[in-house]
Each structure stands twice: as structure tokens, then as C-alpha cells.
Amino acid sequence: MILFFVSCDKQKQPGLYTQEGAALGTTYHVKYFSSEEINTEKAFDSIFEVINSSMSTYQQDSDISRINKGAEDVQVDKHFRTVFKASKKIFKESNGYFDPTVGTLVNAYGFGPNKPLNKLQEKELDSLRNIVGLQKLRLTSNQTIKKENSNIFLDFNAIAKGYTLDIMAEYLDSKNIENYLIELGGELVAKGKNLERDSKWYVAIDNPQQTEEERTFQTVLGLKDRAMATSGNYRKYRQDSVSGKRFVHTVNPLTGQAERSDLLSTSVLAENCMLADAYATAFMALGYEKSLQMLEKLENVDVYFIYLDAQESIRVYASKGFEEALDES
Numbered sequence: 001m002i003l004f005f006v007s008c009d010k011q012k013q014p015g016l017y018t019q020e021g022a023a024l025g026t027t028y029h030v031k032y033f034s035s036e037e038i039n040t041e042k043a044f045d046s047i048f049e050v051i052n053s054s055m056s057t058y059q060q061d062s063d064i065s066r067i068n069k070g071a072e073d074v075q076v077d078k079h080f081r082t083v084f085k086a087s088k089k090i091f092k093e094s095n096g097y098f099d100p101t102v103g104t105l106v107n108a109y110g111f112g113p114n115k116p117l118n119k120l121q122e123k124e125l126d127s128l129r130n131i132v133g134l135q136k137l138r139l140t141s142n143q144t145i146k147k148e149n150s151n152i153f154l155d156f157n158a159i160a161k162g163y164t165l166d167i168m169a170e171y172l173d174s175k176n177i178e179n180y181l182i183e184l185g186g187e188l189v190a191k192g193k194n195l196e197r198d199s200k201w202y203v204a205i206d207n208p209q210q211t212e213e214e215r216t217f218q219t220v221l222g223l224k225d226r227a228m229a230t231s232g233n234y235r236k237y238r239q240d241s242v243s244g245k246r247f248v249h250t251v252n253p254l255t256g257q258a259e260r261s262d263l264l265s266t267s268v269l270a271e272n273c274m275l276a277d278a279y280a281t282a283f284m285a286l287g288y289e290k291s292l293q294m295l296e297k298l299e300n301v302d303v304y305f306i307y308l309d310a311q312e313s314i315r316v317y318a319s320k321g322f323e324e325a326l327d328e329s
Contacts, residue, residue: 015033015034015035015195016031016032016033016195016196017031017032017033017034017037017038017040018030018031018032019040019041019044021041021044021045023044023045023048023164023184024048024051024052024056024160024161024164024184024185025058025185026161026184026185026186027184027185028044028168028182028183028184028185029182029183030044030168030172030180030181030182030183031180031181031194032172032177032179032180032181033177033178033179033180033192033195033196034175034177038175038177040171040172043171044168044171047164047167047168047171048164050077050079051079051160051163051164051167054076054077054079054080055079055080055083055156055160057155057157063076063077063080064080064154064155064156067145067147067154068152068153068154070150072144072146073144074144074145075142075143075144076139076143076144076145079163079167081139081143082163082274083156083159083160083163083274084137084139084145084156085139086159086163086274086275086278087100087134087156087159087278088134090159090275090278090279090282091134091135093282093294093297093298094282094285094286094294095254096133096134096135096253096254097252097253097254097282097285097286097290098158098278098279098281098282098285099132099133099134099253099285100134100154100155100156100157100158100159101131101132101133101134101136101137101152101153101154101155101253102132102251102253103153103155103157104128104131104132104152104153105128105132105251105253105256106251108120108124108128109251109258120256125256125257128256129256130149130151131149131151131152131153132152132253132256133152133253136148136149136152137152137154158231158277158278158281159274159277159278159281161184161185161187161273161277162187162227162229162272162273162274162275162276162277162278163273163274163277164184165182165184165187165188165189165227165273165274166189166227166272166273166274168182168184168189169182169189169191169273172191173191177191178191178192179191179192179193179194179195180192181194181201181203181223186229186230187227187228187229187230187273187276187277188201188203188223188227188228188229188273189227189272189273190203190223190224190225190226190227190228191224191225192224192225193224199222200222200223200224201222201223201224202220202221202222202223203220203221203223203228204217204218204219204220204221205217205218205219205220205221205230205265205267205304206218206230206232206265218265218306218316219304219326220326221322221325221326222325223269223325226269226270226271226325227269227270227271227272227273227275227276228267228268228269228270228273228276229267229268229270229273229276229277229279229280230265230266230267230268230280231265231266231280231281231283231284232264232265232266232284232306250284250285250287251285252285253285261284261285261287262287262288262307262308262309263283263284263287263288263291263305263306263307264306264307264308264314265304265305265306266280266283266284266291266303266304266305266306267280267303267304267305267322268280268283268301268302268303269301269302269303269321269322269325270300270301270302271300275301276301279298279301279303282294283295283303283305288305288307288317291303291305292317295319302319302320302321302322302325303317303318303319303322304316304317304318304319304322305317305318
């Protein structure tokens with residue numbers, strides 16, 4: 001989770017406006033500087049409605065829900081197409097570890113805090129693997145989605161929130177707003193600077209050792225003209241009852257197996273939040289070493305990893321670009 005800091009000074013500078021609300025099953029906060037206030041609430045509500053109609057698996061009549069139910073004649077909109085194509089790109093870059101069809105496996109294992117994972121028999125795994133794999137879906141020339149197996153369940157939860165933030169940012173850009181910070185469910189898009197403090201926008205990353213009663217921060221960084229997303233297992237790690245070792249579980253979409261992972265949290269800086277969101281999820285699935293290998297092939301992507309080393313101690317890795325953002329805070 002991410003927190004952005006707002007001044008407690010009640011004497012706000014002229015031109016500072018804020019907006020907050022609920023969307024996509026979470027909350028959003030916007031802070032921007034402008035010569036006049038604009039009706040962001042109405043504009044953002046319209047954006048959320050369009051995104052939900054296209055990609056919400058909770059909305060029964062959305063395009064993605066109809067596709068998941070087996071409809072083959074759904075012509076998807078530009079938002080769906082953009083997210084689908086980006087998912088295909090990152091699916092390839094991650095060698096299949098970022099996979100918006102893996103939710104069927106996750107649900108089968110029964111992931112959740114303090115819950116034992118369901119044990120899946122090989123026969124059941126074989127059946128589930130047949131309906132997992134983004135390579136089994138394609139976008140046709142008629143803008144419909146073709147599935148190799150009608151039971152494949154597509155879920156853009158790991159990328160759609162970031163994309164929604166980008167669309168919100170595009171709206172502010174269209175209104176010539178040059179300095180703003182948008183947060184949606186812990187993900188961020190920052191542009192320009194905080195004119196109130198004459199500084200970059202300061203954001204924080206949660207400490208993975210914090211308790212639910214007391215929230216503490218791992219680190220603070222300054223953002224300008226970048227997007228940031230964080231994905232984490234730090235509230236979901238388990239402890240072996242015999243050895244006492246800590247570990248987190250993730251599903252390997254290639255094998256269908258539930259595996260132990262050494263990554264507790266990944267924070268990603270990218271040129272847009274759709275990519276930051278998806279890469280953060282991909283890295284969590286890959287684990288620490290494989291994530292570093294993937295990172296070498298990416299441009300304009302920086303990371304902050306919190307992971308467990310071989311001795312179960314919590315360690316941190318920050319890429320050069322992320323270190324620079326930390327230094328500037």
C-alpha cells in the first residue's frame with residue numbers, strides 16, 4: 001500500500017484542489033493545482049463507468065464478464081484492446097509469469113491469510129492447466145476475443161487499476177493541469193511538482209514488518225512525471241510450524257503449482273501506471289532472482305524489492321533510478 005502526503009496546514013495555497021471518492025472496489029484521492037477548480041468528480045465517475053462496463057469481472061453485463069461466460073460476438077472497446085495488448089506484451093516479457101488467466105488456479109488453491117492451501121491432485125491440475133494461459137486467447141480483426149477453451153476466465157485485475165489511473169491523468173492533462181498527484185487503491189501517477197511545498201510529490205512504501213495496529217513506513221521517495229505501483233505479500237506471509245521459517249506462496253502459471261516465493265513486496269516506477277501495475281504483479285510471480293533478470297531487459301522501469309534472503313532476513317534491493325528517487329526525498 002502507498003500513502004501520499006498532504007499538508008496539514010489549513011491555510012492552503014490558492015489554486016490547490018483535492019478530490020476523493022470510491023471506485024473499482026477501492027478509494028481514490030486527487031490533488032492538483034489549477035487557476036480554477038474543475039468538475040473532476042463527474043469526469044472521473046464517467047471514466048469509472050466506462051472501465052467497469054468494459055473490464056469489471058464483478059459487473060455481470062460487462063464485456064469481460066460476457067466473454068468469460070462464453071460469448072463470442074462481444075466487440076471490445078479501445079480500453080479493453082489497450083489492456084489486452086499490454087497484457088500480451090508483458091506475458092511474453094515475463095515468459096508467462098504475468099498471466100491474467102491464472103485466477104482460476106489461485107481460486108482453486110484457496111489463497112488467503114491464515115488458511116491452509118488446498119491440495120490439488122495431478123488430474124485436477126491437468127484440467128485447470130487447460131484453461132490457463134494468455135496465449136490461448138487472441139484479438140480478432142473484428143475486435144472480438146477468440147478463446148481456445150470456452151472455460152478460460154480472463155481477469156485484468158492486475159493491470160486495469162493502473163490503466164484507469166492513466167486515463168484519469170489523461171483527463172487532467174486535457175484540462176492543462178500540469179501539477180498533480182493521483183492515487184487509486186495505493187497506486188500513483190505524479191506529474192510536475194507539489195507547488196504548496198515547491199517540491200516533488202512525496203510518497204511512502206509500507207514497512208513489511210508493521211502490524212495492523214501500527215502503520216509504519218519502509219522508505220519515502222520523491223516522484224515527478226512517473227507512475228508507481230506496489231504489489232506485496234507482506235501481510236500474507238506464513239510461518240512453518242516446525243522450522244519457524246517465513247515464506248509466502250504464489251502460483252506458478254506455467255506448472256500450476258503453488259510455490260514458495262522470496263519476494264515480500266515490489267514497487268515499480270514506470271512511464272505509465274498500467275505498466276507499473278502489471279510489472280509489479282509479474283515480479284511477485286517471478287521471485288527475486290528471475291525478476292532481476294527480467295529487469296535487465298526493460299527500459300525506463302525501476303524497482304524497489306523487499307525480499308527474504310536464504311537466512312530468512314528481510315533485505316532490500318533498489319535499482320539505480322529508484323535510488324535516485326529515494327535520494328531526492
